[in-house]
Amino acid sequence: MQIPILNGIYADGSPDFRTSYPRNLVPVPKQNGISQGYLRPGDGIVELGTGPGTDRGGINWNGTLYRVMGTTLVSISPDNIVTTKGDVGAGGRVTFDYGFDYLAIASGGRLYLYDGATLTQVTDPDLGTVLDVVWVDGYYMTTDGEFLVITELDDPFAVNPLKYGSAEADPDPIKALVKLRNEVYALNRNTIEVFDNVGATGFPFQRVPGAQIQRGCVGTHACCQFMDAIAFVGGGRNEAPSVWLGVNGTAQKIASREIEEILSGYTEAELSDAYLEERIYLFHDQLVIHLARHTLVFDGSASRVMSVPVWFSLASTLVGDGIWNAQSMVWAYDRWNVGHPSTSQFGFLDHNNVNTHWGDTIGWDFGTTIVYNQNAGAIFHELELVGLTGATAFGVDPTIWTQYSLDGQTWSVEKPIRAGGSGARDKRLVWLQQGWMRTRRMQRFRGTSDAPIAIAALEARIEALAR
Numbered sequence: 001m002q003i004p005i006l007n008g009i010y011a012d013g014s015p016d017f018r019t020s021y022p023r024n025l026v027p028v029p030k031q032n033g034i035s036q037g038y039l040r041p042g043d044g045i046v047e048l049g050t051g052p053g054t055d056r057g058g059i060n061w062n063g064t065l066y067r068v069m070g071t072t073l074v075s076i077s078p079d080n081i082v083t084t085k086g087d088v089g090a091g092g093r094v095t096f097d098y099g100f101d102y103l104a105i106a107s108g109g110r111l112y113l114y115d116g117a118t119l120t121q122v123t124d125p126d127l128g129t130v131l132d133v134v135w136v137d138g139y140y141m142t143t144d145g146e147f148l149v150i151t152e153l154d155d156p157f158a159v160n161p162l163k164y165g166s167a168e169a170d171p172d173p174i175k176a177l178v179k180l181r182n183e184v185y186a187l188n189r190n191t192i193e194v195f196d197n198v199g200a201t202g203f204p205f206q207r208v209p210g211a212q213i214q215r216g217c218v219g220t221h222a223c224c225q226f227m228d229a230i231a232f233v234g235g236g237r238n239e240a241p242s243v244w245l246g247v248n249g250t251a252q253k254i255a256s257r258e259i260e261e262i263l264s265g266y267t268e269a270e271l272s273d274a275y276l277e278e279r280i281y282l283f284h285d286q287l288v289i290h291l292a293r294h295t296l297v298f299d300g301s302a303s304r305v306m307s308v309p310v311w312f313s314l315a316s317t318l319v320g321d322g323i324w325n326a327q328s329m330v331w332a333y334d335r336w337n338v339g340h341p342s343t344s345q346f347g348f349l350d351h352n353n354v355n356t357h358w359g360d361t362i363g364w365d366f367g368t369t370i371v372y373n374q375n376a377g378a379i380f381h382e383l384e385l386v387g388l389t390g391a392t393a394f395g396v397d398p399t400i401w402t403q404y405s406l407d408g409q410t411w412s413v414e415k416p417i418r419a420g421g422s423g424a425r426d427k428r429l430v431w432l433q434q435g436w437m438r439t440r441r442m443q444r445f446r447g448t449s450d451a452p453i454a455i456a457a458l459e460a461r462i463e464a465l466a467r
Helices: 257-263 300-306
Strands: 008-012 016-020 025-029 037-041 044-050 055-061 064-069 072-076 082-087 095-098 103-107 110-114 119-121 132-136 139-143 147-152 155-159 174-180 183-188 192-197 205-207 223-226 229-235 242-247 250-253 275-281 284-290 295-299 311-313 327-332 335-339 345-350 363-367 378-388 399-405 415-418 429-432 440-448 454-464
Touching (some): 008 363, 008 440, 025 300, 025 311, 055 103, 055 327, 064 103, 064 327, 082 119, 110 139, 132 174, 147 174, 174 229, 183 229, 229 275, 284 300, 295 300, 378 399, 378 440, 415 429
Antiparallel strands (some): 037 454, 064 072, 095 103, 132 139, 139 147, 174 183, 242 250, 295 311, 327 335, 378 454, 399 415, 399 440
16 A cells, blocks of 8 residues: 655644654655655755855845845855945844845845945935835835835935825734735735835825735744745734735635644744745745744645645754754855855755755655554555665665654654665665554654655555454
């Protein structure tokens, strides 16, 4: 029989059935003659160099990669030469956007404009604190959490206080600004309001009443454009945080129960520091959610094909949950450029040749759903992972492991097998004499980046026992 491997099941002490998502394995919907899809290794991270500080954000502007590293705006050339452009001060993550003439950077409550030669801070006292910035119709629009502030059309360094706007449908604070289809979405804590440029006297943008969304965002960077909508972490009044897609006056929940369980382990303050970004490649539409202790990924394209929400996690750890040490993904120079969240390293994602993260070995794992025999027992004579092997580095013969549980909490001793060396493309990944079960059983598997295998199916040879 074939046992599903897209998601696993385990139990906690609540008691509760919990879902385990693949870690560092990417679900790919593809009919291959064995199954309807497979798990492939996540991308490796290759170091290209170091900069003047920790990564705080990046953008591709006029064909050049720009990053804020530490307190410094830098450009990075195709041959990885780092050039300092100016200082934007300390702070957390920055927001980039650009118009025809300037690259805008919101950093530490301040606004900077870079024209390709000179970096200048906008010092007009009417600007106020800058939490976020977008460029729309010639204006740089910012928010201080209460007002929507625009710069002058003929002078982006000037602000007229008579041209302030505000989000007034709910007295909740504005957390972020996102531009979608040339409309500005003001993401408040409990609601989202949409503004369109109607050329009015004073503040030229007018609220679009029918586009208001009755849920809001927890933090400035806990949102992004995703699949022609706004993805965000948050919720409405008197509602626990979740993950949503908002557009056209509605919000659709894309979080599963397990994702909401994970979010429930974070405080509101921790979630306010979440960072969302989108990556589109190889028929994947991925929403990457960076949290303090997890990096969760939702695949919109795979979810559409499989008709179920497809989630997995990324982690730069050998065993167990953790964060993915890559952020601020920018497509430039024909590669996905990334920064390290806690060091001065920058690099790129390697889809084909490297499985390590910044040179360090990492682990992968996945689980199965419950094998259930109508309250009867069964003997597991054989388990086999079916897929592609032989991509191991020359001279390495890695190990992969499996273990099982009858209750979802207590797990057996791990059983290892060799995964095959370089070129061993006909290697069979088989475990023999794998015990028995009384009524139900869960299985899980793990390996390391030394064993880059694509897994299409788990086949089991089971002998059912009579009741």
